[in-house]
Each structure stands twice: as structure tokens, then as C-alpha cells.
Amino acid sequence: MTPRERLSTARLYLVCPARSREWIAAAVRGGVDLIQLRDKTLDDAGVLEAAKAFVGHDALxxxxxxxxxxxxxxxxGVHVGQDDESPAAARALIGPDRILGRSTHEPAQAxxxxxxxxxDYVAVGPVHATPTKPGRPAAGLHYVAHAADxxxxPWFAIGGLDAANVHEVVERGATRIVVVRAITEAEDPEAAxxxxxxxLEETSIVR
Known part of the structure; x- marks a missing residue:
């Protein structure tokens, strides 16, 4: 399957800093479909080294x-925020076959x-205020409902989501989510x- 074909059925997306290959494998066994390396502390060499643990799993x-x-x-693929390189500039660097995601925080951006x-895909949030994005106000559940309509x-709800509140975004039409702390701070990443x-699979239709 191509990356885009795999993206079309993806539901659970994990964003995390550098981790061991074993830790990542456990998260993927638990059902993670995409995993993003996001570690602003790393220089180029550090990113290249950390990436070795992320390659070769059954996840994008x-x-x-x-x-x-x-x-x-x-x-x-690559994920770019509103303050990062434009999607067109990023696409020119990664070529036509890799996937590209874009963060959005309001309806016009979506x-x-x-x-x-x-x-290729859109991130919608943050649904709730989160320490991973200090200073960014919550976009709220109404933004999730707007995205669903x-x-x-493919789009993913993001921001302060965990097993206790994921039903809130599912009820408003989300079928895909991005998480950070719900897995990175768990004792057992596979179980989390x-x-x-x-x-998530309480919803049967992937939009």
C-alpha cells in the first residue's frame, strides 16, 4: 500500500519526542497508525539519529x-504548522509521493x-488547552464539529485528548485523533x- 492508501484508513496518530525502538514498537502493537517525531531540542544530526528508531514499523x-x-x-512524510514552511515549499522538498499534513486552528485555516x-491530511485543534502547545488557546469542540461538516x-482532532475524553470528539464527528501525553506519559504504551x-472504534465509519 502507498502512504496515502495507508493514511486513508488511519485512526490513531501519536506525536512524540525521541524514543527507543522497543517503545515505539509497543505503541504500534497497541494500534498506532501514524507516529510523528517531534523534538525541537534536536539538531540535524540528532534528528537523523532519533529517526532510526521510528523507521520500519507497521505505522507511517x-x-x-x-x-x-x-x-x-x-x-x-512531513507535518507543517501554520508558522512553519508553506505546504507548497515543503512539498517541493519531499516530492509527490510522500504525505504532508497541516495544522489548523480555525475554520479559515481548515x-x-x-x-x-x-x-494530504489536516490536524484540527487544539480541542483543549495543552502544555505541548503553551500559549495557544483551545479551538474547542465546536471546531471539531465544523471540521466534520x-x-x-482525512482530518485528525488534536489537543489534550485521552481515553477519558475521546468520546467528546467522536460524538462531534471525529473518527481520527492525534495524541501525545495519553501515550507518552503512560506506564504501558501498548495498553494506552x-x-x-x-x-475510537466505537465509530464505524472513517470519513
């Missing part, structure tokens, strides 16, 4: 905000990403991923 490997290193890292031919590309996956 996405690199945060480094389209210039995607090929060298063996990543399946519409732009949905219409942008360089973008309007965004046609499995619990999240189970909560």
Missing part, C-alpha cells in the same frame, strides 16, 4: 517541520488546507494505545 513515520530531512530519515493540493480530506483505539 512522519517528521515534524523538517521537510529537508524527510528523505535522509526515511520518513513517509478550509485553506482542505483546498491545498500540497496537503466541511473538511473532505489499545485503550484509545478501542474508544
Amino acid at each position: 513515520f512522519i517528521l515534524n517541520d523538517r521537510p529537508d530531512l524527510v528523505e535522509a530519515c526515511g520518513a513517509d 478550509a485553506a488546507a482542505d483546498a491545498d493540493p500540497a496537503v 466541511t473538511v473532505r480530506k 494505545a489499545r485503550e484509545l483505539r478501542s474508544a
Whole structure:
């Protein structure tokens, strides 16, 4: 399957800093479909070294905000935020076959990403305020409902989501989520991923 074909059925997306290969394998066994390396403390050499643990699992490997290193890292794609390189510039670096994701925080940004031919998937949030994005106000559950009604590309709800509140976004139309602390701070990443996956699969239709 191509990266885009795998993306079309993906439900659970994990963003994390550098981790061991064993830790990542456990999260993937639990049901993670995409895993993004996001570690702003690393220099280029550090990113290349950390990426080795992310390659070769049964999950898409996405690199945060480094389209210039995607090929060298063996990543399946890149994720860019509103303050990062434009999707068009990132696409020029990664080529036509890898996937590209875009963060959005309001309806106009979601519409732009949905219409942008360089973008493959859209992140919608943060649903709740989260320490991984200090200073960014929550976009709220109404933004999730808006995305469910309007965004046609694969999209993921993101921001402060865990097994206890994932039902809130599912009830508003989300079928895909991004998590960070719900797995990275868990004692058992496989069990944490499995619990999240189970909560998500209460919905049977992937938009």
C-alpha cells in the first residue's frame, strides 16, 4: 500500500519526542497508525539519529517541520504548522509521493488546507488547552464539529485528548485523533494505545 492508501484508513496518530525502538514498537502493537517525531531540542544530526528508531514499523513515520530531512530519515512524510514552511515549499522538498499534513486552528485555516493540493491530511485543534502547545488557546469542540461538516480530506482532532475524553470528539464527528501525553506519559504504551483505539472504534465509519 502507498502512504496515502495507508493514511486513508488511519485512526490513531501519536506525536512524540525521541524514543527507543522497543517503545515505539509497543505503541504500534497497541494500534498506532501514524507516529510523528517531534523534538525541537534536536539538531540535524540528532534528528537523523532519533529517526532510526521510528523507521520500519507497521505505522507511517512522519517528521515534524523538517521537510529537508524527510528523505535522509526515511520518513513517509512531513507535518507543517501554520508558522512553519508553506505546504507548497515543503512539498517541493519531499516530492509527490510522500504525505504532508497541516495544522489548523480555525475554520479559515481548515478550509485553506482542505483546498491545498500540497496537503494530504489536516490536524484540527487544539480541542483543549495543552502544555505541548503553551500559549495557544483551545479551538474547542465546536471546531471539531465544523471540521466534520466541511473538511473532505482525512482530518485528525488534536489537543489534550485521552481515553477519558475521546468520546467528546467522536460524538462531534471525529473518527481520527492525534495524541501525545495519553501515550507518552503512560506506564504501558501498548495498553494506552489499545485503550484509545478501542474508544475510537466505537465509530464505524472513517470519513
